[in-house]
Amino acid sequence: MCAIADTGSVRKAARQLGMTQPSLTTQLRRIEKALGGQLFFREPSGSRPTPLGHSVLCRARPIVAEMRALLDEVASASQHEQGARLHIGSTNSPAVAGWLRRLRVRLPETDTTIRTDVSANALLHMVATGQLDAAFVHEVEGAPLRVPDGLTEHELIAREPQFLALADTHPAAAQEVVRVADLADAQWMVDPTVDGEWAGLRRIWAAAGINPRVVHGDYLTTVDLVTAGEVVTPCQPTARPRHGMAIRPLYGDPLAVRLFMACRQEGTPAASADDLFADLTASYMEIAWASDAYRAWLVRHDGPMPVGT
Known part of the structure; x- marks a missing residue:
């Protein structure tokens, strides 16, 4: 229950x-x-x-x-x-693999495990109740998460822009930046189980004056639909494009998330929160600068991380 x-x-x-x-x-x-x-x-x-x-x-x-x-x-x-254990959690992010790799190098004697979930609220609850030691989550702008009492937040990015994944044959893919209004006739794919995602998209559609067709589904299964030209869908700027897919920023960056790591105020038994956050930050920066679309955005906007870091 x-x-x-x-x-x-x-x-x-x-x-x-x-x-x-x-x-x-x-x-x-x-x-x-x-x-x-x-x-x-x-x-x-x-x-x-x-x-x-x-x-x-x-x-x-x-x-x-x-x-x-x-x-x-x-x-x-x-x-x-049995030795020290470290349980971390995360919403879907390309930074997770690098985070785990760095933690295992830093803590070779520690049994480090990860739990992933589309619900940031569920992960935060698991940290608060001791099921996880720390969690890396995203908070959709305009849809605050329910952060339990007793947790400490370590903010990674105050405002990460969300990009758009679409077929490389879509007319909008020829543009460097895509306007939401230009996608009024497109069919959008939305995962309603992702905390705040549905509310965030409705907000930017209303601001652009459009009411597009919507398909509900799981983002992890949408690659074929996107490459076939059936749907367009929001994605993380660090996402890697597949064959037949283009990833483009949205004009004005109307859809964004806040990225942060949460842990209990008393810390974690296996490692300090500062060490966990340092490894997470290094992993995120690595995949951010490895993404062509995001790297171009970072250079144009001089952030959210210093260019060349």
Whole structure:
């Protein structure tokens, strides 16, 4: 129940819990049958608690927190016997691979693992409850994340522009910078499970005076649709173009995210927050300057990092 409420959907909750969606749906129905009422409203955009669901969640969360605390105590006790561990999390980013590589060089005796999730809010909750030591997340401009109390934020980029992925045969691909208004007739692909993404896109469409057709789906499966010319979709400026795809900045950079690393105020057991952040920063800068489209943008705008760093 807590996972469904935190992630906003049964599908995302199942992925977070390492279960299949049908299994989690079956468990939810059993709980609802035992309690005698519906706990979530099922809507096209996801699941939200009913009044009964809110009441049950208020009772459930302290139980879950106590159980996690117990597990953490057991894990901490065994850590002295088995060696140090570091659990990090991240939303999808090309910088993750380099971050892991640097951490393993810095901490060769530490068992370093990573958890990825499309939901930044879910990752922040996992840091707050001790399931993760640190998380690298993005916050869509105009759609603030729910940062739990007790977390410290280390800001990497205050405003990273989001680019557009489109077929290299699309007329707009011939332009160095694409205007949102020029894509009024295009079909946009949106992943509604990414926190803040849907709200951010609706905002820039409204500002451009367009109401485009929308396809809901998973960004990880859109490459074929983009290269076939079926959809256009926002992407990170560090994304690597595939064959048949072009990546272009949007005029005026109307869509942007804030990138930051979050950890608990007491720090992490295996490494200092400063060391984690230093390795993350180096990894991000490496992939930023390796991207042709982003490097050109950085040179034109003299930021958000110093040119040549």
